[in-house]
Amino acid sequence: MLFNSYQFLFFFPIVTLVYFLFPRKIKWTWLLVVSYFFYMCWHAEYALLMAASTLVTWGCALLVSRFDNPGKRKLILTLGIVFNVGMLGYFKYTGFFLDLLQRGAQLFGLSWQAPKVSILLPVGISFFIFQALGYMIDVYRGTTAVEHNLFKYALFVSFFPQLVAGPIERSKNLLKQVQEPHDFDAKRVRDGLLIMLLGFFEKVVIADRACIFADAIFNNWPLASGKQIALATIVFSIQDLGDFGGYSHIAIGAAHVLGIKLMTNFRQPYFAISVKDFWARWHVSLGTWLRDYIYFPLGGSRVSKWRKNFNVMAVYTISGLWHGAALKYVAWGMLNGALQVVEGFFPPPKIRHPKLHHIWDVARTDFLIAITMLIFRANSMKSAVGMLGRIVTDWGSTPYATGFTVLQAVVLSICIVVLFTFEVIHEKKMTVTELTDRLAPPVRGALYLLAVMVIVIFGVWGPGYSAQAFIYFQF
Numbered sequence: 001m002l003f004n005s006y007q008f009l010f011f012f013p014i015v016t017l018v019y020f021l022f023p024r025k026i027k028w029t030w031l032l033v034v035s036y037f038f039y040m041c042w043h044a045e046y047a048l049l050m051a052a053s054t055l056v057t058w059g060c061a062l063l064v065s066r067f068d069n070p071g072k073r074k075l076i077l078t079l080g081i082v083f084n085v086g087m088l089g090y091f092k093y094t095g096f097f098l099d100l101l102q103r104g105a106q107l108f109g110l111s112w113q114a115p116k117v118s119i120l121l122p123v124g125i126s127f128f129i130f131q132a133l134g135y136m137i138d139v140y141r142g143t144t145a146v147e148h149n150l151f152k153y154a155l156f157v158s159f160f161p162q163l164v165a166g167p168i169e170r171s172k173n174l175l176k177q178v179q180e181p182h183d184f185d186a187k188r189v190r191d192g193l194l195i196m197l198l199g200f201f202e203k204v205v206i207a208d209r210a211c212i213f214a215d216a217i218f219n220n221w222p223l224a225s226g227k228q229i230a231l232a233t234i235v236f237s238i239q240d241l242g243d244f245g246g247y248s249h250i251a252i253g254a255a256h257v258l259g260i261k262l263m264t265n266f267r268q269p270y271f272a273i274s275v276k277d278f279w280a281r282w283h284v285s286l287g288t289w290l291r292d293y294i295y296f297p298l299g300g301s302r303v304s305k306w307r308k309n310f311n312v313m314a315v316y317t318i319s320g321l322w323h324g325a326a327l328k329y330v331a332w333g334m335l336n337g338a339l340q341v342v343e344g345f346f347p348p349p350k351i352r353h354p355k356l357h358h359i360w361d362v363a364r365t366d367f368l369i370a371i372t373m374l375i376f377r378a379n380s381m382k383s384a385v386g387m388l389g390r391i392v393t394d395w396g397s398t399p400y401a402t403g404f405t406v407l408q409a410v411v412l413s414i415c416i417v418v419l420f421t422f423e424v425i426h427e428k429k430m431t432v433t434e435l436t437d438r439l440a441p442p443v444r445g446a447l448y449l450l451a452v453m454v455i456v457i458f459g460v461w462g463p464g465y466s467a468q469a470f471i472y473f474q475f
Contacts, residue, residue, distance in 0.1 A: 032151060036158055
């Protein structure tokens, strides 16, 4: 069930109404039922995989909490990790590794043909497995109390707003929240709906419209000029923010309506002043997960400079693999790691004009991130190299006819300005609700109604609308 679907527009109000009407002691059971229903709307049989991951991590954490012997504790943890990573590897990377083996055989002059496999990737598997692994590791470390009730823990893993594309929550934040009964609060519900409204604006008005132009160029780049490829890269960068940031806002807003606070997943990433700063603002839940469960155990920054750089590269290579089973994702992750390593070799400059220097840092960072975004979106690593070459060498060819009209471009441009106005407000540590609360109730109500109309007109029934699944559902 997509957030940007008519089904969800019926599903969420019903879930919310019943939740607030249910007796306090059993509210969490309702959330568990609807969360599994939400997931089963894609492929019901894959709910068994989520249940298996849930059962194994819960059981391993329970056993770890009961043993004092370090060897036994470590063995149980290792078995739990191997099971979950093995399941993730089978469904997500089987075809990728067989393809690598075939290419390796060809390098040695062998004619081995890899068997063809067709494995449907379960939606959200990377997200719920990482979330479950985080809980199990936290119990092993003693930073989270073990949950004895399997079904309450199952709700933590399956909580529907953030189930299929995050944020990847921590047990310290979410596990107890989903169990606690939350009563109706009009202001909280209004604030949650406004956050959802922002998410829908980002997704159905900006991301899905930007997708029309970006797809036309990236899927037919040999016909496009260097200028068009460069512009499509910028448009895709905005699309990716609107798509994934939009999902995160809808998820955070939906949880907020129910009284549950999820972690912030995006913090104005295109205002970052370095690649490192960008990754402290983009997909924050994944970045902090990789930091806490991979980077720190490798030694983090408490080691030699060369070892620290190795740790950074290892983390971002894993991040690339997490995003997808393709060489382009590995290259994308390694490039993001390499850019941060290079940044570490340059000492902080002496700043004479802080504002100009800040603008330069933001522009430089966005330029570098745009290059990585081109690799991320390209259909293959070979296509990415070809597109980068076309940008450098060919700016004078006849533009490719994308079918993206002037009206669509104007609508998209205006909406991007509105989005970055919100980003500026948030960068200044304010929220849109704080500003609208200063208005008179009739004016505030009219503004909310206008926002809904804009989303309906320019998102659903606007020119060239093309509903798209969220990009990160494939990860």
